[in-house]
Amino acid sequence: MYIPTLADMVAAHTRIKPHIHLTPVLTSSYINVLAGAELFFKCENFQKAGAFKARGASNAVFGLSDEQAAKGVATHSSGNHGTCLSYAAGRRGIPCTVVMPHTAPQAKKDAVRGYGGKVVECDPSTSSREAVFADVVAETGAEFVHPYNDPRVIAGQGTCSRELIEQVDGLDAVVAPIGGGGMVSGTCLTLSNLAPGIKIYAAEPEQADDAYRSFKAGHIIADDAPNTVADGLKVPLKDLTWHFVRNHVSDILTASEEDIVDAMKLIWKRMKIVMEPSSAVPLATILKNKEIFAGKRVGIIVTGGNVDLDKLPWQ
Amino acid sequence: MYIPTLADMVAAHTRIKPHIHLTPVLTSSYINVLAGAELFFKCENFQKAGAFKARGASNAVFGLSDEQAAKGVATHSSGNHGTCLSYAAGRRGIPCTVVMPHTAPQAKKDAVRGYGGKVVECDPSTSSREAVFADVVAETGAEFVHPYNDPRVIAGQGTCSRELIEQVDGLDAVVAPIGGGGMVSGTCLTLSNLAPGIKIYAAEPEQADDAYRSFKAGHIIADDAPNTVADGLKVPLKDLTWHFVRNHVSDILTASEEDIVDAMKLIWKRMKIVMEPSSAVPLATILKNKEIFAGKRVGIIVTGGNVDLDKLPWQ
Numbered sequence: 001m002y003i004p005t006l007a008d009m010v011a012a013h014t015r016i017k018p019h020i021h022l023t024p025v026l027t028s029s030y031i032n033v034l035a036g037a038e039l040f041f042k043c044e045n046f047q048k049a050g051a052f053k054a055r056g057a058s059n060a061v062f063g064l065s066d067e068q069a070a071k072g073v074a075t076h077s078s079g080n081h082g083t084c085l086s087y088a089a090g091r092r093g094i095p096c097t098v099v100m101p102h103t104a105p106q107a108k109k110d111a112v113r114g115y116g117g118k119v120v121e122c123d124p125s126t127s128s129r130e131a132v133f134a135d136v137v138a139e140t141g142a143e144f145v146h147p148y149n150d151p152r153v154i155a156g157q158g159t160c161s162r163e164l165i166e167q168v169d170g171l172d173a174v175v176a177p178i179g180g181g182g183m184v185s186g187t188c189l190t191l192s193n194l195a196p197g198i199k200i201y202a203a204e205p206e207q208a209d210d211a212y213r214s215f216k217a218g219h220i221i222a223d224d225a226p227n228t229v230a231d232g233l234k235v236p237l238k239d240l241t242w243h244f245v246r247n248h249v250s251d252i253l254t255a256s257e258e259d260i261v262d263a264m265k266l267i268w269k270r271m272k273i274v275m276e277p278s279s280a281v282p283l284a285t286i287l288k289n290k291e292i293f294a295g296k297r298v299g300i301i302v303t304g305g306n307v308d309l310d311k312l313p314w315q
Numbered sequence: 316m317y318i319p320t321l322a323d324m325v326a327a328h329t330r331i332k333p334h335i336h337l338t339p340v341l342t343s344s345y346i347n348v349l350a351g352a353e354l355f356f357k358c359e360n361f362q363k364a365g366a367f368k369a370r371g372a373s374n375a376v377f378g379l380s381d382e383q384a385a386k387g388v389a390t391h392s393s394g395n396h397g398t399c400l401s402y403a404a405g406r407r408g409i410p411c412t413v414v415m416p417h418t419a420p421q422a423k424k425d426a427v428r429g430y431g432g433k434v435v436e437c438d439p440s441t442s443s444r445e446a447v448f449a450d451v452v453a454e455t456g457a458e459f460v461h462p463y464n465d466p467r468v469i470a471g472q473g474t475c476s477r478e479l480i481e482q483v484d485g486l487d488a489v490v491a492p493i494g495g496g497g498m499v500s501g502t503c504l505t506l507s508n509l510a511p512g513i514k515i516y517a518a519e520p521e522q523a524d525d526a527y528r529s530f531k532a533g534h535i536i537a538d539d540a541p542n543t544v545a546d547g548l549k550v551p552l553k554d555l556t557w558h559f560v561r562n563h564v565s566d567i568l569t570a571s572e573e574d575i576v577d578a579m580k581l582i583w584k585r586m587k588i589v590m591e592p593s594s595a596v597p598l599a600t601i602l603k604n605k606e607i608f609a610g611k612r613v614g615i616i617v618t619g620g621n622v623d624l625d626k627l628p629w630q
Contacts, residue, residue: 024339026361045587046341265624272360272620274587305587309580309629 045305051080059156086117148182149238157186179233181241188248255284360620366395374471401432463497464553472501494548496556503563570599
């Protein structure tokens with residue numbers, strides 16, 4: 001496997017700058033008092049297409065040769081990666097196909113189509129998804145862009161923490177949610193090279209704690225049936241993301257469903273921003289582990305803001 | 316009556332700067348396409364205490380002599396003014412009493428107390444409110460700070476559009492919600508002096524359109540029983556705010572309850588910000604009157620973000 005380098009991240013940043021927002025960093029004096037730490041929220045919920053995944057997707061799409069690009073891109077994702085890949089493909093004006101189960105929320109299908117992408121439905125099983133996806137690639141010759149286990153994607157996600165350390169001086173730690181590990185890997189790539197003194201923590205739901213258990217065990221363990229309100233974090237680590245997690249993450253902290261929903265509501269209420277349950281996991285773990293962060297300057301990656309306003313988790 | 320001047324607004328800005336946020340201006344390419352105009356959202360939902368009223372309240376509180384200040388401030392408000400006056404008084408370390416009906420939402424009472432203010436309850440009638448408030452002032456000698464019909468408050472609210480025109484060049488128009496007219500009056504005060512070329516529109520719910528009817532009639536008309544989801548906009552104009560509205564507002568536009576809720580949800584969904592129903596009225600009126608704003612650069616005052624997350628209007 002090819003492990004992306006600092007140079008890849010820097011090249012990615014130059015490549016994607018015209019297609020992404022330099023997202024703001026917000027703070028809340030109220031939440032700082034509550035946490036006993038100085039928290040800096042890097043708001044990728046304000047990112048293009050509503051999630052940090054616009055970074056990795058844009059890097060993959062705009063890094064393609066014209067010949068490759070003409071055949072388009074494809075992925076399987078019922079989450080933000082599908083939407084963001086469609087966004088990036090739309091920006092370049094190339095085809096994008098996203099395979100997702102017919103059971104996926106209509107809003108996710110609409111989001112992909114809203115940016116010009118095509119949705120191909122499969123049954124809600126790994127075998128069906130892989131079979132349908134293989135057909136798509138065979139027919140179109142589209143370039144597969146994995147949601148996270150892809151050097152181009154990880155290099156792109158790494159641009160987020162590069163912005164963060166340029167926006168905030170003297171960070172002691174950064175906390176990011178972990179699902180498949182794309183954002184955490186990009187954060188490791190950037191900080192281990194540019195700011196090795198900053199500790200990296202991954203935050204995960206107790207009910208989808210495969211990364212936590214993998215980290216403790218020293219090898220990848222996949223959940224059989226993770227179930228959490230933080231639906232962006234159900235996917236397992238893969239070899240490339242495991243490499244970064246194993247080598248650069250200080251610890252993985254977990255939070256209960258109740259803690260996650262409470263933290264989400266607290267952020268909405270006090271910071272007046274709309275963000276996903278997944279994005280609340282870092283604050284939930286910080287409030288549960290105050291001793292680790294006491295008096296520290298802590299960056300938090302708010303990964304996205306694409307939430308169903310008709311089905312909020314506290315209702 | 317004393318009509319606040321440009322000098323009052325400039326002095327207010329210097330006075331309150333340490334106590335307020337310079338709030339950001341956000342944009343949405345999606346909503347711009349929808350509106351056929353360039354919209355610039357001045358996000359007072361990110362303001363201290365969650366609303367622009369922190370500006371006027373801070374100006375009133377920090378403009379008091381030490382002797383006056385020692386006796387504290389008082390107001391009657393079950394909305395953002397009460398919370399923001401409590402915030403400002405807390406910053407100066409002086410007493411604040413807010414009279415509100417016992418029927419007011421618990422969250423509003425908690426918000427006032429959260430900043431150190433005292434809540435005194437009255438019956439939900441004007442006579443009871445006035446009687447109880449008179450007692451409070453008689454007992455404490457507190458300085459009455461009216462929610463909007465007060466030169467100090469209007470001069471404070473005027474600092475918002477001063478920031479806006481420093482943040483965004485070449486605005487053709489500014490649209491602000493209108494209830495009692497404090498924000499609209501401050502906007503008129505600032506723009507009529509510093510940027511007289513910018514047209515000022517007030518946006519009002521159809522179901523609380525007393526300002527609209529007053530504007531058309533040429534004299535103040537009060538609603539008997541306004542009923543709208545935009546609960547910050549139910550109060551009537553008073554002599555001072557009427558002066559500014561009559562002389563400097565280009566037109567007052569109205570929107571239905573459905574249009575307001577749709578605009579609110581659209582902003583939450585696309586811009587990822589939490590704001591009040593009142594703050595959605597300007598966009599609702601713009602989308603209903605596209606011909607007025609076509610191709611124009613339009614500032615929108617997002618007045619506040621204090622909403623009950625358990626009772627969202629689209630549920």
